[in-house]
């Protein structure tokens with residue numbers, strides 16, 4: 001939400017902390033929809049106050065899902081090169097593609113149902129369900145002695161990954177005060193990349209150990225069980241509670257989230273926030289059956305032009321994130337570096353995962369300063385350039401090259417550049433997807449976008465090694481370079497700047513077209529207003 005315009009100007013930190021209470025002075029005790037809508041339009045919202053540190057704790061606990069997503073998609077790179085004949089025979093390229101893609105297929109299916117499941121069962125129980133799938137899938141793989149058992153375990157785990165990939169950012173964005181939302185969602189991406197780094201590191205450490213890959217896979221059970229236990233004690237999001245008529249519980253969570261540090265929150269503030277959520281939810285027709293509601297939301301998503309544009313943008317960004325080919329490195333970098341001639345391919349591929357994580361931290365720091373659109377426009381072309389360099393280097397790499405060959409070094413550097421550009425932008429921005437959709441179509445819209453992500457992931461994971469064989473590594477990387485360029489064009493024409501915009505602003509921008517110019521201007525104005533009101537403290541008021 002935008003900053004409180006009535007409090008604009010220089011504020012001391014104490015005044016800032018008191019803001020939830022101060023803004024109350026501007027509110028009447030009129031709780032009619034009109035009065036609340038007026039307050040919202042005037043920027044009066046308790047979300048502008050200082051959030052309780054509890055929100056950050058919640059985000060960290062939820063980000064265990066991101067960690068598991070990263071760990072479970074990350075370990076496959078190391079496992080593939082160390083499985084040897086443990087599954088009965090040496091793995092062929094297509095075995096490797098099957099094992100890798102089984103998770104993507106499961107994730108695609110999990111992503112499709114996750115939004116609706118979350119609306120029906122709640123965010124909390126769906127997260128616990130995803131944890132169960134992580135545990136069962138990992139257990140099956142750890143004990144696998146055939147390729148098909150391994151594929152089955154990866155498939156079950158994939159359902160968990162797909163569900164977790166949607167639910168974590170959704171939970172965070174529904175809990176987080178709006179001006180912190182962007183960065184808190186990036187924290188979850190940081191957990192994904194952290195999970196990948198740790199999976200790579202453990203994979204490298206265990207690569208020479210007999211059956212070490214089983215330990216690598218089995219270790220993923222630990223955080224899943226830890227999160228499952230913690231989640232039993234976690235609250236539901238206020239939005240879900242209000243939606244299911246659990247108003248007292250919703251009040252309780254709102255009290256937790258928005259209480260200024262060490263002080264009780266004013267009950268009037270709580271009432272106003274919960275009323276606001278109720279107003280949004282009134283549009284949901286609570287008497288409708290789940291089926292009727294999903295059908296209605298589907299119609300809305302495709303037939304209301306603004307919602308459909310949001311869908312195009314969300315799916316487009318997720319498509320670019322995957323079709324740019326990044327995960328071919330994530331899954332097969334150890335295999336690639338083996339071909340290139342590196343002696344310790346799992347250790348070298350750790351550099352790729354490390355670069356991904358380091359530049360996600362950079363994105364975390366910059367996303368609200370630079371803006372989502374601008375950060376994408378200034379990085380996606382760089383991915384394309386780095387891929388062209390890769391294609392050229394592969395072309396000149398001699399057969400049976402060693403790791404000291406200059407072309408091998410150039411390949412490593414080009415891959416790091418590519419990963420750096422990826423992580424700073426398209427690796428995380430698409431996960432801000434929920435801010436594009438209004439409440440009524442958010443579950444379904446984010447499900448479609450998440451499914452697009454995993455659909456793209458599946459295409460890349462199941463074709464990469466075959467493409468390397470058929471059209472050579474140079475052809476493969478050249479092809480991805482072309483796709484990245486197309487991605488840059490899509491972003492340029494279709495992705496509006498959403499940083500610092502409220503949900504209503506974003507819908508306003510998408511209502512009549514992909515109004516990039518208007519979004520840039522609104523975002524600039526909102527940022528200036530926000531900076532004025534927080535006296536230089538930079539926060540995120542998006543969504």
Ligand SMILES: O[C@H]1[C@H](O)[C@@H](O)[C@H](O)[C@@H](O)[C@H]1O
Nearest residue numbers: 189192193327330356427428
């Ligand atoms: O945002 C994440 C992150 O960039 C991961 O490193 C990648 O493996 C995932 O596919 C992506 O969704």
